[in-house]
Amino acid sequence: MFVQIALPIPKRTLFTYALPEALEDLCRPGCLALVPVGRGNQVGLVWKLSEESEWSGGGIRQIIDILGEEPLFSDEMIHLLDWISRYYLRPIGSVVAAAMPGHLRFERRRRAIWLGEEGLERLARLEEGSLAEQSDSLSENKSLPSKKKKPDPARQAELIEPLPPSLKPLAEALAKRPSGLTEETLARRFGRKGLDAKLKGLVKRGLIELEEDWRPRQGASKGSAKGSSSGQTLASSGAGGEGVDGGDLSEPFLTCAPELTSEQRVCAEALEGALEGGEFAPFLLRGVTGSGKTEVYFRAVEQCLNGGRQALLLVPEIALTPQLTRRYRARFGDDLALFHSGLSDGLRLQQWHQLRRGKARVALGARSALFAPFSNLGLVVVDEEHDGAYKQEDGVPYHGRDMAVVRAKNCRATLILGSATPSMESLANARLGRYTLLELNHRATGAKLPRVELVNLKEAAQKKERPWNALVSEPLRCAMVETLASDRQVLLFLNRRGFAPALVCRRCGAAVNCENCSVTLTLHMSRSRLMCHYCGLSKGVDDVCVACGQLSMATFGPGTEQVESEVRELFPEARVIRLDRDTVGKGGVGLEETLELFRLGEMDVLVGTQMAAKGHHFPKLALVGVVLAETGLWMPDFRAAERTFQTVTQVAGRAGREEGDPGRVLVQTLDPGHYALGAAMNHDIGAFADTELSFRSQAGYPPGFRLAMIRFSALDPGLLADFCQALGERLPHDCGVELLGPAPAPLFKLRRRFRWQLLFKERERGRLHGVLAGVLALGEEMAMGRIRLDADVDPYSFL
Ligand code: ADP
Ligand code: ZN
Numbered sequence: 001m002f003v004q005i006a007l008p009i010p011k012r013t014l015f016t017y018a019l020p021e022a023l024e025d026l027c028r029p030g031c032l033a034l035v036p037v038g039r040g041n042q043v044g045l046v047w048k049l050s051e052e053s054e055w056s057g058g059g060i061r062q063i064i065d066i067l068g069e070e071p072l073f074s075d076e077m078i079h080l081l082d083w084i085s086r087y088y089l090r091p092i093g094s095v096v097a098a099a100m101p102g103h104l105r106f107e108r109r110r111r112a113i114w115l116g117e118e119g120l121e122r123l124a125r126l127e128e129g130s131l132a133e134q135s136d137s138l139s140e141n142k143s144l145p146s147k148k149k150k151p152d153p154a155r156q157a158e159l160i161e162p163l164p165p166s167l168k169p170l171a172e173a174l175a176k177r178p179s180g181l182t183e184e185t186l187a188r189r190f191g192r193k194g195l196d197a198k199l200k201g202l203v204k205r206g207l208i209e210l211e212e213d214w215r216p217r218q219g220a221s222k223g224s225a226k227g228s229s230s231g232q233t234l235a236s237s238g239a240g241g242e243g244v245d246g247g248d249l250s251e252p253f254l255t256c257a258p259e260l261t262s263e264q265r266v267c268a269e270a271l272e273g274a275l276e277g278g279e280f281a282p283f284l285l286r287g288v289t290g291s292g293k294t295e296v297y298f299r300a301v302e303q304c305l306n307g308g309r310q311a312l313l314l315v316p317e318i319a320l321t322p323q324l325t326r327r328y329r330a331r332f333g334d335d336l337a338l339f340h341s342g343l344s345d346g347l348r349l350q351q352w353h354q355l356r357r358g359k360a361r362v363a364l365g366a367r368s369a370l371f372a373p374f375s376n377l378g379l380v381v382v383d384e385e386h387d388g389a390y391k392q393e394d395g396v397p398y399h400g401r402d403m404a405v406v407r408a409k410n411c412r413a414t415l416i417l418g419s420a421t422p423s424m425e426s427l428a429n430a431r432l433g434r435y436t437l438l439e440l441n442h443r444a445t446g447a448k449l450p451r452v453e454l455v456n457l458k459e460a461a462q463k464k465e466r467p468w469n470a471l472v473s474e475p476l477r478c479a480m481v482e483t484l485a486s487d488r489q490v491l492l493f494l495n496r497r498g499f500a501p502a503l504v505c506r507r508c509g510a511a512v513n514c515e516n517c518s519v520t521l522t523l524h525m526s527r528s529r530l531m532c533h534y535c536g537l538s539k540g541v542d543d544v545c546v547a548c549g550q551l552s553m554a555t556f557g558p559g560t561e562q563v564e565s566e567v568r569e570l571f572p573e574a575r576v577i578r579l580d581r582d583t584v585g586k587g588g589v590g591l592e593e594t595l596e597l598f599r600l601g602e603m604d605v606l607v608g609t610q611m612a613a614k615g616h617h618f619p620k621l622a623l624v625g626v627v628l629a630e631t632g633l634w635m636p637d638f639r640a641a642e643r644t645f646q647t648v649t650q651v652a653g654r655a656g657r658e659e660g661d662p663g664r665v666l667v668q669t670l671d672p673g674h675y676a677l678g679a680a681m682n683h684d685i686g687a688f689a690d691t692e693l694s695f696r697s698q699a700g701y702p703p704g705f706r707l708a709m710i711r712f713s714a715l716d717p718g719l720l721a722d723f724c725q726a727l728g729e730r731l732p733h734d735c736g737v738e739l740l741g742p743a744p745a746p747l748f749k750l751r752r753r754f755r756w757q758l759l760f761k762e763r764e765r766g767r768l769h770g771v772l773a774g775v776l777a778l779g780e781e782m783a784m785g786r787i788r789l790d791a792d793v794d795p796y797s798f799l
Helices: 075-087 092-099 117-128 131-142 153-160 168-175 183-190 195-204 227-239 262-277 293-306 322-335 345-356 367-371 400-410 424-431 457-462 474-485 560-570 591-599 640-652 675-681 685-699 717-729 765-783
Strands: 002-006 015-018 032-037 040-050 065-067 106-114 208-216 281-287 310-314 336-339 362-365 377-383 414-419 436-440 451-456 489-493 502-505 522-524 529-531 538-540 553-556 576-579 605-608 621-626 664-669 706-714 738-750 753-762 788-793
Touching (some): 075 367, 106 195, 153 168, 168 183, 293 322, 310 400, 322 591, 400 414, 451 474, 457 664, 474 489, 474 664, 502 522, 675 685, 706 738
Parallel strands (some): 281 414, 310 362, 310 377, 377 414, 576 605
Antiparallel strands (some): 502 553, 706 788
């Protein structure tokens, strides 16, 4: 028998291994297998078994071991991985690696166990050469440590005495520890050098045996050290150990099921029908902010579980939504498997096995939870389906929402894409009848949607009521005075962290740029540093311009730090807190504390980025100020208007969520006539979509058209330019697919690499794929490894 293995390395091929007879019963597709690769070993995924080798070359090696008793992946998952590999034109090995972050990075752990007398006896028997006895004694030896009697020290000394001096200390340490010592411990005590040879020397003499064990590498997953503390809080919150979780009356959510509003009931009934049907049924749930979408998800999950199937819930970034996580935990308790970046590989693997065996029935996580091995998936929910965080940008650039659709389809599951501001892609699918549209047009608590007003910054500046460079305009300042006076809270939103996005010379106009990337460095006043938000470069601030030598550097543009300092100046009495990636650690450390302080009313003003805008519920929040609406509009990206509409609507949705005062939203803008802002002001997604979709179809953009991109990069800009030019001359311009480029990327230099890109546009997916694959193959052949090529199907970033 032969086995085809997918190794987690960026290779397009599967690897053939021979299957030893002893492993034939264990080895099935979807299992993890330990195989020799080069001079070491690696864990790969068993893809398929065959009678004949698919490798015609010689030197087929044997599988060493199968890890675990049952396949981790079902046929359905293998099918999905294969599909992803084809759709995104990525090597199967890369897809396998992406699907199992960390899981395949196993390491060998060896434990040396002292055998002493018994080892000598066994050795003697072995030397007599009876095979039967050999296997007998081996199986007997497996249970040795437990029934081992206390070793007799005198006898041990006798055994150690004749050993060469280099082995003695090792033998003495092991003889004192009948349960054995790991290789790591021994290396720490006796040094790593020569340890392997010494251990083998003791094995040869029959004094010890080495037990091998493969386990997920410690600390291999990102954030395992720091992130796990926050992860732990999330994971354990269901156990009811945490103060804030317990009986805190101010908790804004209900742990028991509330009676559904009439709108919610209509949605729940439609989903009920679909879940009973047991076929693929996709829904787009558009519910205004605070309309109780979560409760609709809960009902669907409960029904799905009652029907004996499992549910998958995807959220954009789990670390950013601790409140939501607790809601799920409170509702589903031990049925819930939680996936977050703080989880160690070992814990993650454990959760996978629980899902595989049907012990956990609900999985909640960010996009990578897509790859969790369900045994019987009946419902997939994608919360905030419009969120850009669903798109993976490194590795295999898949879109989590789109893959959720594919997986739901493969599993004949009910699918809910939920959002207050659905993506144009999903809205178009609903308009075409591919998705059933469900709507919640009112807030569940009975509160009204907040009043949204635009503040024209040009007019405000002309009135000269505030300094010319003020970030808080006079109308916003007045609204803040009023709100704070009535003991309610303010949220100021700006999607840029730091003090200012650029430091520019007032004399010659030169900005301070990153050395590795073609972007300006952001000034961070709190650290007195200039920093690159792409590569992390950081350097000291200098008042002298490097270009002209004048003492004339000035900040350019706003950042959250600057908003915070202006608010502190304007309202010295107010308690102000800032929330962005600078105040929150990796994996969301400290986020929960900030949100909690604000939610409980211990703070008056919250200044923040997206982090402060996502899905939170603040009962006393009455005023939301958007400091500058167009930060997102200035991007070279056809989705800029959509993102602006979504962001403004989402931030606005934080205001006035409790019954009573509906709350106010002031949006400061330089372009008050923009249709995205007009639509956000009127809470009118229909109007926005009409304008936006017609613009998209005229310009040949998604959802009507499909896009793909190839990015080219190299350290040498000349080499790259020559290559792109040469490729450009050989492009199939009559292939029916529109090709734009290759051209230098807007972000021409990123982390020291120079970048060009080539965009593909076409209505029909099949044709686009064909041409893309052809050009990619041609490019790879011409590049001969000197240029890096990355395909991106359905791209979301055009920088
Ligand atoms: P969304 O996710 O749509 O923004 P949420 O699910 O956060 O809205 O719900 C908003 C608020 O309404 C929450 O405090 C929630 O507990 C409450 N809520 C939801 N459904 C109901 C209901 N049927 N009756 C009363 N309150 C509800
Ligand atoms: Zn940089």
